Amino acid sequence: MEFLIVCPLAFLAGFVDAIAGGGGLISLPAYLIAGLPVHMAIGTNKLSAGMGTAVATWRFWRKGYIPVREAVFGVLLALAGAWIGARAALLIPDGVFRVIMLVVLPVTGAYVMFGRRMEREETESYASSLRTRALVAAVAFFIGIYDGLYGPGTGTFLMLLLTGLARLPLQKAAGVTKAINLTTNITALTVYLTSGTVLLLLGLTAGLFSICGNYLGARCFSKSGARVVKPVMIFVLVIFFIKTLYELLA
Template sequence: MDAIGGGGGLISLPAYLLAGIPAHFAVGTNKLSSAMGTVISTIEFARSGYIRIKLAAVSVVTAIIGSSLGAQLALHINENDFRVILLIILPLTALYLLLNRHALNSKLADTKLTSSQFMLTIAISLGLGAYDGFYGPGTGTFLLITLTGIAHLPINLAAGNTKVINLTTNVTALVVFLLSGKVMMLLGLVAGLFSIVGNFLGAAYYKRFGSRIARPIIIIVLLIFLTKTIWDLVG
């Protein structure tokens, strides 16, 4: 799911928590297994020509800047207030995908990018980087949707760029948790092996089916995210 439409952490992180692992160790261990899997899907997307080096490099830099700004923003805004906003955004996003059949286009990766697409991609990376630093869940899914729907990137380039950004943020966070001693190494490595298999299969399915499989996967991720958000608010 994560390789195709993002949002894998919405499933894996609760699994760690349900197993009784303390929250900080659950997040840190999840970062290890997720990073291992994301490396594979990123490599597969790169081998397929879905990553433009210049665009990806600038997106990574702006996403990191945005992430640091988002972390600062988290100190001033109540997280529950942000969840209420998501209760409006998530259903509208799902409805947009259901009604707009062209929301995820399937143009080829050799399409020449315009300056407008380039600048919009940078802005989206900055904005969603801030979201990732502030809250985080579903960042990959939102990246894929906005890069295709707003920046009008071909879906394969949007997916490749999303993987590069996700890998960067995962590794950055993982380093922090490793330095803090909040990673269960053996569990994370074993889970990471399964994450590698899942990401390899997901990347293979994506290369074969493209937007046909991305649309339903993303809608499922959004519904899971909406359910989780409501649960967090009620709980």
């Protein structure tokens, strides 16, 4: 039953992520709807989501879209942040985590779906490359904590902060985002693996479905794609919200 619920939604999450971003808003609730404990859901989601992120990062690297100097600073701080976030998540009791998610997930979803997007006109970069790298590192550290602790919307938040705060050009920001996101996924996954909160077979199978969804979504991308997938995100979030609220009240 877990496979029947998670795998189709993991495919859908990959499809949505390729078109509009925010696939984690579907994949994480999928595990929770399937009945997994919170920490097990987050840990297993890191495995399946990380597989899709690894493929996307490799494609960006092959095309030369990842600037090494900026990415190195981000990766190092992201590693530290994700480790802190994942360790903190394991200390929060399951019931408390469900209450937190009941508030945070809908708010995150609303911001990712309806919040400000990157502007077409790029902001002029800082004159000091050191300042740029320091800001990239700071963004990576704090978003790394968020991704280790929770996760959904990480890619969107990274893009917004790297273009708005660190003033990276869109192409560089996208490449650095992939490098940081892959780092946070692997780091958090390592913490969850060592704590025994990852279902390997389910995560690997869902990861394959996620990769297929990403591939198909990239091929089906259109300018109206974001508008098409928003109702799907809302539908999954509503199901998750009702199920979690029912369990807490029951």
